[in-house]
Amino acid sequence: MRTGPPPSFASDSRPLAGSTHTNVQTNMTSTTTSRRAIPRTKSSYAKRDRRLAVILLLPAGITILLVMIIPLGFAFYTSFFNYSLGQEGNMAFVFLDNYVKFFTDPVALRSLLNTVIFTILSLAFCITIGVGISVLLRSLKPRTANVMRAIFAMPVLISPIIVSLIWRYMYDPTYGIVYFVLDHLGLGSFGGLTDSTTALFCIVITDVWHATPFIILVASAGLTVIPEELYEAARLDGASAPRMLFNITLPLMTKVLVVLILIRGTDAFRVFDLIYGLTGGGPANSTTSLSIYAYKQAFENNQMGFAMAASIVTLLCLIILFGPFLRNSAREKDA
Amino acid sequence: MKKKFRPGAIAKWAVLIIFTFWTVVPIAIIIMNSFKKAKDIFTSSPTLFFTPTLDNYVNAFTKADFGLYYLNSTIVAFVSTAVVIIVGTFAAYALTSFQMKGANTIAGGFLVAKLVPVISMLLPLFVIINTIGLRGTLGGPIIAHIALNLPFVVWLMMGFLRDVPTELQQAAMIDGATRMQAFWRVLFPVVLPGIAAAFILSMQYSWNELLFSLQLTDLDTYTLPVGIASFTGSVSVDWGLSSAAATATMVPIIILGFFVQRYIAEGTTGGAVKG
Numbered sequence: 001m002r003t004g005p006p007p008s009f010a011s012d013s014r015p016l017a018g019s020t021h022t023n024v025q026t027n028m029t030s031t032t033t034s035r036r037a038i039p040r041t042k043s044s045y046a047k048r049d050r051r052l053a054v055i056l057l058l059p060a061g062i063t064i065l066l067v068m069i070i071p072l073g074f075a076f077y078t079s080f081f082n083y084s085l086g087q088e089g090n091m092a093f094v095f096l097d098n099y100v101k102f103f104t105d106p107v108a109l110r111s112l113l114n115t116v117i118f119t120i121l122s123l124a125f126c127i128t129i130g131v132g133i134s135v136l137l138r139s140l141k142p143r144t145a146n147v148m149r150a151i152f153a154m155p156v157l158i159s160p161i162i163v164s165l166i167w168r169y170m171y172d173p174t175y176g177i178v179y180f181v182l183d184h185l186g187l188g189s190f191g192g193l194t195d196s197t198t199a200l201f202c203i204v205i206t207d208v209w210h211a212t213p214f215i216i217l218v219a220s221a222g223l224t225v226i227p228e229e230l231y232e233a234a235r236l237d238g239a240s241a242p243r244m245l246f247n248i249t250l251p252l253m254t255k256v257l258v259v260l261i262l263i264r265g266t267d268a269f270r271v272f273d274l275i276y277g278l279t280g281g282g283p284a285n286s287t288t289s290l291s292i293y294a295y296k297q298a299f300e301n302n303q304m305g306f307a308m309a310a311s312i313v314t315l316l317c318l319i320i321l322f323g324p325f326l327r328n329s330a331r332e333k334d335a
Numbered sequence: 336m337k338k339k340f341r342p343g344a345i346a347k348w349a350v351l352i353i354f355t356f357w358t359v360v361p362i363a364i365i366i367m368n369s370f371k372k373a374k375d376i377f378t379s380s381p382t383l384f385f386t387p388t389l390d391n392y393v394n395a396f397t398k399a400d401f402g403l404y405y406l407n408s409t410i411v412a413f414v415s416t417a418v419v420i421i422v423g424t425f426a427a428y429a430l431t432s433f434q435m436k437g438a439n440t441i442a443g444g445f446l447v448a449k450l451v452p453v454i455s456m457l458l459p460l461f462v463i464i465n466t467i468g469l470r471g472t473l474g475g476p477i478i479a480h481i482a483l484n485l486p487f488v489v490w491l492m493m494g495f496l497r498d499v500p501t502e503l504q505q506a507a508m509i510d511g512a513t514r515m516q517a518f519w520r521v522l523f524p525v526v527l528p529g530i531a532a533a534f535i536l537s538m539q540y541s542w543n544e545l546l547f548s549l550q551l552t553d554l555d556t557y558t559l560p561v562g563i564a565s566f567t568g569s570v571s572v573d574w575g576l577s578s579a580a581a582t583a584t585m586v587p588i589i590i591l592g593f594f595v596q597r598y599i600a601e602g603t604t605g606g607a608v609k610g
Contacts, residue, residue, distance in 0.1 A: 049433060049434070050433070050435070053429040054429075056429035057429045059421075059422040059426070060426035063422060063482055064448055064485065067460065068482055071456055072451070072459065074459040075455060075459040129354075136350060136351060137351075139347070151358060151359065152358050153596045154359075157539060157596070158362075158588070159545065162584060167361065169364065169365065174377070175377055177360070177364060218604055262450070263450075269452070272545075272546050273546065291546075298458055311452070311455040314452050314454060318450070
């Protein structure tokens, strides 16, 4: 278990081999010779060493190149063409037409709006509930907390398509437990998944069920690095629980929260499986996300070029929305 | 505990108990449905007591091709995970134990790769895989899952490898071992539990992944999530059968997940937190 402050995203408290900044922790716990790198004796040895490192990295690099970079380049290139599947030899260059079409299509804009609403709502609920539960768990005996956390973590291990199956049953107007409970509370007229005003919210609830455990796992790990003495000192000063939450816990969790917003936010932004399983994008496109929209354009309307443009728009929106968080967490590692 | 804290303690436990119900009830409902006859599933108030039956499981394996999907998913998960573990562990070794310029940047690149929307990768990859004739084979999802899991495994293994004291490797190399000998004799045995955790979590992701498998497979190569999607896609859902399929799919992964869930945080957040 680490004792220092939580290290930042995309870096680690210990310097990687070859990095220039020194690290107090490492230097204090080990002698000067025991840096990460093995001391070089001969330059030919170092050369061989470097070659070996490249060879070890090569398979991973080739995989990322073949399965991510080249396909993304292909998607970008073909988004300027009109073509259908299997007709790649018969592409018509239309330049930006697909993008113009996207931003003038009401359904496309609706799916963009749906995705943004879904992401904001899901993030807000997941982080509030997840961090709240983690803070409560921290106040328990470690043994009890571990058992409860193990139970709470279960949904995150379940396939999203099974999650959508489970909740489709729960939301069933005739047999579902959601209506069973709502009826008893006198709220039986709830539209659920079949009403275009409530369907998206129902999917948010399902996503919160599925993804909050992930927040609990990460936030709990983040909380373990906050020294207990801080709370003891605050308690001696007569600080209330909410004050300790806002003045100790949350400020010290900032980095973890930024990482959570980045990872959970991008995850919510590309939502596909849950919507595919629960509503398929309906009713009346009220739950169509960008991923669902691009998917339908490709595999139902067979407009591959347009679908590529939609998927590139999805990627660009994600970069615009979450780029600042990525920059932020990358910058913190130098601080 | 002082007396004045008690209302807080009651509220705390109330929240935790409600959250336990919120987490467990949906899972319990679907598991119970899988052992119910149709007449017990289709009731307007939930039935807690019923005569259990295995009919739904029998139907899933005989009427539906559930056994085949199970086999397909096992093959895809095992092969893609085996490749990811080998490729990812060596990459993590290169990034942690060698004096390499740009190691930080490369490691960060893996993390950014994880944030790319799946749909942006699927569409072009689908066209490419369709063109080279791999569509409908298990090769499609295997390739896709390798790419999807690689960043996670690299980061998780980097964390484990960094935790091994440098002195161990140095001592072996002073004794005349080469880099790779030092890796196999010294590092590998120490990080073996970490490799096991990475293996299970990578399997879990592959086992659960829908979108790539949905488009890259055909009836003979459906994986479990695609099979389950096909059970529920139609207008009327056979709840008994799909509940049985869902239970048989999720229970093994939940049980395995109990042992490794604390590593999920570390592998996903790029070492920002340690489980």
